[in-house]
Amino acid sequence: MRRLLAASVMLVAGMVKAVPLAAVAAALPPAPSQLDVQAVYLFDFAKFVRWPEGQEHSTLTICVAGQKGYAGSLTRLAKGEQIDARPLAVRVVQTAADVAGCGILFVDVSAKDQEAAMLTATAGKPVLTVSDIPGFLDSGGMIQFVVIDQRVRFSVDLRATTRSGLGLSSELLKVAVKVNGASGGTP
C-alpha cells in the first residue's frame, strides 16, 4: 500500500530518477535524516500559521521546489490529514511560474537558482516560504532551516510574514533559533 502511494507521488512529481530511492525510504522504518525532519517540520509549520481569511476551507497545498525528494515523505505525512480542517496536498514546483496556489513553498538548496524568482513571485501573497538556503531570510524568505549540533532548527523573519498577511503563533516563535523583526525578542 505504502509502496503504491509512494509510486503515485513519484509519478505526480515526475522525479523518475529518485523513484528507487524514495521507494526504499518509504519501505524502511523512518530514518531520522535531516531531510525527513525538515519534511515533518514543514508539515508542522502549517499548524502554527494563520492564513488570511477566506481560505479556511480550501485545500492547503505544500509546494516543494528543488531536486531533493522528500515530497514523497511529505505526501505520506499529509495523507488523510487536515490542518485546521483544511485538506492537504503536496505539489512539486520547478519554476516561479508554478507557485500560484501554494500555501507553503519550500525551496530546497538545490533550487537556489530559483530562490529569487520564487520569492518575487510569492512576495505579498499569503504563501509561507521556507528554505534551507543560507541567507534565505535576508533574501526576503520567512523561515530558514539551520543545523545546530546536528539538529535541525529554524529562524523566522516576522517582517516577511507580516507583509504577506500571515500570522505566526507565538508557540512557533518560542522554539525558533532567531526571530527577525520581532518587537519583543525571542523567548
Added chain:
Amino acid sequence: MTFHPRESLSARLTRMNLLVSGVVLLLAGLAFFSYDLVSFRHTLIRNIGAEAQIVGENSISALLFDDQQSATTTLMSLEQSPDVKGAILSDAEGRVFAKYGQLSANDFAGHSLGAKENHRVWFSGTQVIVAHRVDFQGKTVGIVTILAQLSEIGRRARQYLLIAGIILLFCMAAAVGISSASRRLIAEPISKLADTALLVSRDKDYSVRAKIPVDGSEIGVLVDAFNTMLTQIQERDAALGEAQAELEGRVEERTAKLRAANRELEAFSYTVAHDLRGPLDAITGIAFLLSKTSEGAEDPAMHGLLEQLTASTMNMGMLIDDLLNFARASTTPMKSVPVNLSKIAREIAADLTISDPRRKVEFSIVDAPEVPADPGLMRIVLDNLLRNSWKYSSHHDNACIEFGAKRERERIVYFVRDDGAGFDPAHAEKLFAPFERLHGKSEFPGTGIGLATVQRILARQGGAIWAEGAVEKGATFYFTLG
C-alpha cells in the same frame, strides 16, 4: 461533719460538661478536617491537572520541533507550585523529552497512560501523580507527568489540632464556669441536703432542718418534703413517747395496786389460818375430853360422831398447816446455807414409814451433794413431793419411791419418782395451780395446795418444777434450784 462522697456531684457535672464539649469538638473538628482534606485534595488534584494541561499546551511546539531547551524552560514554570516535586515530558513514542525536579525515572515508573486515556491521577498517601496526554491537531505529541507531594496536608492537620486544642481550652474554661454555676444551683443544695440527712440518720436528731434557700425546682420540692418529713417524724416521736410514758405510769400504778392487794390477801389468809388454829385446837381438845369421858357409856352413835369430829378437825388442821406453809412460802425471809437434800428426804421417808407400818414401800434415795438453799423451805418441798408419792401409791400393794439427781447441761436436776396412780399428761399444767386437783377427794385426800406451795418456793429460789407421768404409770417431779 460533712458528707464526703467518693466523687462530688459538682466534679461529676464538670467532668460531664468537659466530656460533652470535648466529644462535640472532636467530632466537629474531625468533620471539618475530613471535609477540608477532601476538598483540599480535590482542589490540589484539579490544580495539578490544570498545570499538567498548561505545561502540555506550552510544550507542543517544543515537542514538534524537537526543542528540549524550550520544553525544559516550560517545565520550569512548575517552580511556582510548591507541591510539585518533579515532572517529566515524554514524546509521542514515550521517550523522556524533558524533565524537571530532582526525581529519577523510577519515581514515575508504573504510572503511564493507557492507549485510550487522556488524563489520569494516581493517589497514594500524600503523593499525587498526574499524567496528561498532549494532543495537537488530533495527534498525540507527548505526555506530561507531574508528581506532587501534599506536604500541605500535614501542615493543615497540625493547624487543625492547634485550633482544636485552643478551643478545647476555652471549652474547659467554659465547663468550669458552667459547673460552678451548676454547683451553686444543684450540687450545693443537694450536698447540704445529704449532710442533713446523714446528721439525722446518725444522731437520730429529728429537730434539725435542711437550711437551704428553696426555689421552685425539684431540689426545692425535695428540701421541702424532707423538712416536712422530719417534722412529721418528730411529731410522731413525741406522740409515741407520751403514749409510752402514760402506759408505763399505768402499768406501775396497777402493779403497785396488785402488790398491795396480794400482800393484803396473804396477810389476811395467814391471819385467818393462824387465828383459826386456836379455836380448832380448842375443838380438838374438847373432842378428846368428850371421847375420854364417854368411854364408859355404851352409845355407839355418839362414839361414831366423836370419831367423825376428830377426823374433821384433823383435816382442817392439815388445811390450815398447808395454808400457812403456802403463805410462808412467799413471805418468809430466805436463807442460803448448804443443805443436804438426801438427808432431809431420808428423814421424811422414815416419818412416812412409821406413819403406816403396814405398807410395803421401797425408798431409793441417792446421796446428792449439798446445795445452797433455805433448809426449812426445802424440807417443805421434799415433804410435799414425797408425801404425794406416798399418797398416790397407797392403792398399790408394793410401791417404789425414788429421790435422785442428775446433771443436765450446767445445772442439777432433782427428781422424785413413784410408780403410783400417775396423772393424765393433758392436764399437767393444772398440777401446780392452787386448789386444783386431778383426783377425787374420796380417792386421794388432799387440799390442792401442796404443789402450788412447792412451785412458789422453787420459783423464789430461782428454780423450776415440772412433771412427767401417765395414768397408772407413776409420776416423776423434776425440780431445779437457782
